[in-house]
Amino acid sequence: MDTSSAIDQRVSLAVSTVIFALRPHPETGEMTLWLPLVRRIRDPYEGQWALPGGPLEAHEDLAASARHTLERTTGLTPHYLEQLYAFGNVDRSPDERVVSIVYWALVRPDEVARAVDGENVEWFVADELPPLAFDHTEIIDYALARLRAKITYTPIAHAFLPEEFTLAELRAVHEAVLRTTLDPANFRRQALATKTLVPTGTCLQGTSHRPPALFRFEAGAPSTEEPR
Amino acid sequence: MDTSSAIDQRVSLAVSTVIFALRPHPETGEMTLWLPLVRRIRDPYEGQWALPGGPLEAHEDLAASARHTLERTTGLTPHYLEQLYAFGNVDRSPDERVVSIVYWALVRPDEVARAVDGENVEWFVADELPPLAFDHTEIIDYALARLRAKITYTPIAHAFLPEEFTLAELRAVHEAVLRTTLDPANFRRQALATKTLVPTGTCLQGTSHRPPALFRFEAGAPSTEEPR
DNA sequence: ACAAAAGTGTTTATCTTACACCCATGG
DNA sequence: CCATGGGTGTAAGATAAACACTTTTGT
Structure with missing residues (x-):
């Protein structure tokens, strides 16, 4: 050279x-x-x-x-x-x-x-x-x-959402990113199993159907920079 | 500043x-x-x-x-x-x-x-x-x-070994890297399920017991640089 | 009452785990 | 024929997928 x-x-x-x-x-x-x-x-x-x-x-x-x-x-x-x-x-x-x-x-x-x-x-x-x-x-x-x-193995979807959100909103993020539809029931279990979601105790009102519970993301899991 | x-x-x-x-x-x-x-x-x-x-x-x-x-x-x-x-x-x-x-x-x-x-x-x-x-x-x-x-989700262990190797050698690599012992039977199935190992047809001789089959790593899966 | 989404339960299939057992070779 | 690891089989447990069903609101 x-x-x-x-x-x-x-x-x-x-x-x-x-x-x-x-x-x-x-x-x-x-x-x-x-x-x-x-x-x-x-x-x-x-x-x-x-x-x-x-x-x-x-x-x-x-x-x-x-x-x-x-x-x-x-x-x-x-x-x-x-x-x-x-x-x-x-x-x-x-x-x-x-x-x-x-x-x-x-x-x-x-x-x-x-x-x-x-x-x-x-x-x-x-x-x-x-x-x-x-x-x-x-x-x-x-x-x-x-x-x-x-997004499939780390709880980062919440970074697309405001402080408080419903599980349907969190699921919508996954669906948008992955371009698929996800079973609401199974997604719920899977999301709650990560132990990173804390219920705020309040519900979202004015939805023309049963009011969904609001959640907040709770760290405990690393949010940035861990090896994979 | x-x-x-x-x-x-x-x-x-x-x-x-x-x-x-x-x-x-x-x-x-x-x-x-x-x-x-x-x-x-x-x-x-x-x-x-x-x-x-x-x-x-x-x-x-x-x-x-x-x-x-x-x-x-x-x-x-x-x-x-x-x-x-x-x-x-x-x-x-x-x-x-x-x-x-x-x-x-x-x-x-x-x-x-x-x-x-x-x-x-x-x-x-x-x-x-x-x-x-x-x-x-x-x-x-x-x-x-x-x-x-x-090493747990990608077949890279073979990079520690010569061209041809036995499943026991491959397992030994995993055990050394992860500092654990692994079930030989289950490791075998798991390794073969990745479809990245090709039997050479030959066996390793002189082992004072049943001769183990030799394998070669076959790409098909990416060996470098894929997102996770 | 009805629609629509929230939330729970259940069944089935699939994938792990543990471990029993046979196989092939050297000594 | 015995010890040793190679290799196969299988039953129990855990996880994931599919989907029925019940709950709670607005209209």
Whole structure:
């Protein structure tokens, strides 16, 4: 191998995040996964959509950098944030050599509503994305696979919901993420068996049928960063 | 926040690897996990033991960098290599800001034998390590947890064994990694149910009892890099 | 009273676990 | 022919899936 010019020798480090939220599909009306993308305003892939992210500052931890960039570009403060993977192939950026440490995050609907839908930020249905900059399509596929795998063995679905929620709402999250229907009775047992749900004692009123009990998520189980 | 001096602004990127191999414990004689460490010859933590690794070269992919450094410092060529995690806390290195993308690897005993046990390389029992440089103790704990979790739901144990092996040998790997005993009969069924083991047709001779059948690992299942 | 979803119970199938037992080889 | 691990069979227990049925509200 030969050494290239001095400029090429530099490796720059960026932190990006795949942010998931749930809202109804524009056509079918069913709940589906959405994610915000940022329009690139600089040269490589200018005008294309890309994951929100930015260079790692020397004074910031990795997760802090993800949070900071998220807040700055999309106005979002995720309730769940986990490192996804470090993408660093030599050819993933045309000019520069960039290693991206990618996080994935889950946000609640109220957060999404409060978020600023800036000029260069737009939400997309996660399974119907336009062509993206860099290897970001591959990254999002990987994040989607991780989310769909992890929701089946870890109680993270609550991160899509407000503080208090019904079991039907929790089930709707699972169904939306996994794109299936789940048996209400069995889902209930399975969810309660994790011992992570605490009944608030109150019920949700005004449902035109029997009022469902409200639950709150109780840690005890780790919410972020455990090996698998 | 305030910006520090120009030197502090730089973030350097390193790639390190946690390498696991199996050999008998020096006292009990039982098979246990070992890993090679490198003695630091430079200032931060000089003289202390640390994970093999090095700075990321601009022309190398991440996994290639891990392989390359491994070969150079320990002479090992792993049969399994997977990205573990990116460690990048601001305070993990006293002076510089270093982000380490850490891989974990499994090597076969014949590889270990062929490896050069250089002056500054030494193997340790994975669960009986001395104090290490940087946050490497934490990193190894994380890698150990990942290995022990992953071996239960993924057929990676064969990466510790030669091309052909018996089910008893495969079971011994599981028992050594998980530090338990496993029922031979049930382990057999469970292992064969994965459809990843192909009988070679031959048997291992000279065992002073019934000759066990030899198997070879057949891919079909992904061996590296799938989300969980 | 009826619809509709909440919540409980029950049956069946499937997957683990434990362990009894036969098999094949070296000594 | 005996000891030793290889390999097969099987019964008991635990888990998961399918679905009937009862409960509680709004209309």
